[in-house]
Amino acid sequence: MKTTNLLMSMVIATTLFFVGCKPKDAAIQAAVQAKEATGITVAVTKGDVTLTGEVADEAAKAKAEEVAKAEKGVKTVINSLTVKPAPLPVVISEDPTLSKNVIDAVKDFPMVKATVKDGVVTLTGEIKKPALITLMQHLNALKPKKIENKLTVK
Incomplete structure (x- = not known):
């Protein structure tokens, strides 16, 4: 035991x-x-x-x-x-295509002038604040390299 x-x-x-x-x-x-x-x-x-x-x-x-x-x-x-997924490449529109599309985007804003050079859209003229938001959304959808906003907001 x-x-x-x-x-x-x-x-x-x-x-x-x-x-x-x-x-x-x-x-x-x-x-x-x-x-x-x-x-x-x-x-x-x-x-x-x-x-x-x-x-x-x-x-x-x-x-x-x-x-x-x-x-x-x-x-x-x-x-x-x-x-992590690979980052998507940034797509920048070509100047001729971008110029045509920018002209179409600003046609509803008679006081706004837009020029395109090397993928950069330059805006000049006058615009009302609510219209500015709409215009910028349309222009950003066109995928420019940059938008230089020199507009006077009223």
């Missing part, structure tokens, strides 16, 4: 020792988060690491997963990182 109790006590002590040595989720999370790039969020549940956030490219996504897997106590890594 004494041997059984002693053996049972040793098994319990050994189990507690090994459970106590296992890294805690909070410690794993802190260690992984410290090594990850800015913008990456780390969550840990029972040794399973989940990465969320946005990264610049696929290489950064793979690197983040590799960093997480290398940490002691990590069982699995769920990589839910998204790659």
Whole structure:
């Protein structure tokens, strides 16, 4: 009976020792988060690491997963990182097309004169404030490089 109790006590002590040595989720999370790039969020549940956030490219996504897997106590890594989409190129209308469209846009504003040079629309003359908002919306939709507003607002 004494041997059984002693053996049972040793098994319990050994189990507690090994459970106590296992890294805690909070410690794993802190260690992984410290090594990850800015913008990456780390969550840990029972040794399973989940990465969320946005990264610049696929290489950064793979690197983040590799960093997480290398940490002691990590069982699995769920990589839910998204790659930022590439910025769309800025489209600037050509002068002949832009000039034609600008003339059409300002025809309803008889006191406004518009010129186009190198993608820049220059406005001169007079306009009322409510009409200015409408005109600027129409001109911005034409995608000029810039609009120089030299109008007098009445």
